[in-house]
Amino acid sequence: MNKLTENDLFGILSDVFPATTLPEDSKGLEMGSFKEWDSLGNFNLLLAIEEHFEIRFTMDEITKIKSLAQIAETLNERDA
């Protein structure tokens, strides 16, 4: 499978944060980039990622992952 990029997560991001107009290029987006993505938003995003990719993050990952880049990276590692 091809490597996931931050843009591949765009759909989930807009699903979890419906009130936010997201920039066209989602590169570099992270917790705090907009109001909805606070720490609760981050948790909801990671739970949505789990549901979508049918994976499960460890506690450690959930406390550390705070950006789209990190999510993509973690997913790619899982896949490898």
Place this chain on the structure above:
Amino acid sequence: MKKLVLSGSSFLIPNHKAWAKLQSLYDLAYSEYGDWSGALIQSNPDSLVSITINLSEFIEFDSLNHDKSKDLIASILTPLINRLSSSNDATIVGICSGKDFQVVRDAKEINVKQKIYSQLLNQFEELALEFIDFYFIDLDHQFSRLGIDKAFDQRNWYLSHCHFSSHGLYQIAKYTEEILLRHTEPSYKVLVLDCDNTIWGGVVGEDDVGSLAIGQDGIGSAFVDFQKDLVKLSNQGVLLVLASKNNEAEVWKVFDNHPSMVLRREHIVAWRINWNEKSKNIIELSEELGLNINSFAFWDDNPLEREQMKVLLPDVLTIDIPENIWDWPKYLRELPCFSKLVSSSSDKNKIYQYKARAQFVQATKNVADMRSYLETINLSPSASNVNELTISRAVQLCQKTNQFNVRTERHTIAKIKNFSEDDKDFSFMVSLKDIYGDHGIVGLVCLKSIDKETIFIDTFLLSCRVLGRYLESWMLSEIIRRCQPKGTKNIIGEFIISGRNEAAQNFFEENDFKETEIKPELLKKFSSKGYLIKGITYSLQLASARIPNMNLFKDV
């Protein structure tokens, strides 16, 4: 949008995707984490409240002495009862025990969480009987269907104080949606059934009556079970009707002659057994029964018929039935569309009453002059004040009546009680008998005094199964009879278009009311009583009122 307050002893992860559907249907408010008792006590009486309680958050170790258990139960029931005695809308409590599973220890004793859990469920059941707007969800039971372990996630607990997994939250949201939907929407009243390969196996006309699959071992017994569940539904007040493409005589031959038929002719309220389009037949049946087609559900084994129904009559609920007949009985029992949250004793007589209605419609088809015909059928209405015994029927009428309903207010028990507390004559129900039978309680009127001389018709509704008998005129005369001695000079009515109440559209004008605009000073009095007038208003001056059609009725 109606406000729905969501709260729990666990953190419920606000904005989780599980809540998205509820969020689209209601103005969703999450209370502070853990403040479920505050959500019960402090929420507005008019909002909906749904809370989720996990007993494991109250019982730390699996031991609790008798007094502590009693305290715990009281600490849950007290805020709940507080809310129930003052609220005007639904309260839902979902509860799970959060118990651990330990086969060996469980072989010697019942887990303390489970003990308290069962005691609470019993208490909830009593409250649910007493308070019509209270619902409880036995989450241990509901979760068990897909696996109780799947509903919880210890990781989420340590991360965010939420004991539930995403899956568990989705389940809780789904149960809440289903209950709230049934709370506000009337349930389906009619189940339309096909015959061949639906209520029996095989095709009449092609197979002998004796060789149809009903009752024998194997698949025939699945059809019998399916028929038993249909009879159960019929006893609960769901109207069973047939729409099948057969020769009518052959169908009745099976009903009359097959020894294993559980479903009998008397369970079938109306039928169209012919070769016409089923959608056309359903439209005719809806006229015959006086029920809107959006209260019809359709069960047919033929996927083509189902697809056609979905396209031609999208308002009919076409049930996507399981492929295999052995799955049908359970599927039918679990269908939420026929479950009802308010049931009252008059349901049992309903089948009989709808049959009377069907006969009435058939008879009137042959009569040119409707009024002279009505004079011959001994219409005998009577009115009685709403009381403890009949109030559940009053609420049910409010919830279900769509056609002859001038303002379509969906009142709760508390609201209806308010009217009688103002004046016991101001909320009454109307029953009707005629030669076709005792129709039971078919009408409800709630009145509000606006000032000394003015009465406002808050609720005026009439069950559709007695429409066409001008009973509305008699109900109006009953209002006058009750108001005149109190010095009322003027009755104000309002018609609010609901999209479904055309039947009541001309009621006021046909009964001597005049369309009137309400003067500003009177409008102020209305708003002080909580009414914002948004429909068309009519007034009737009692001194000169002439109510038509009164010659049709025999007072009892």
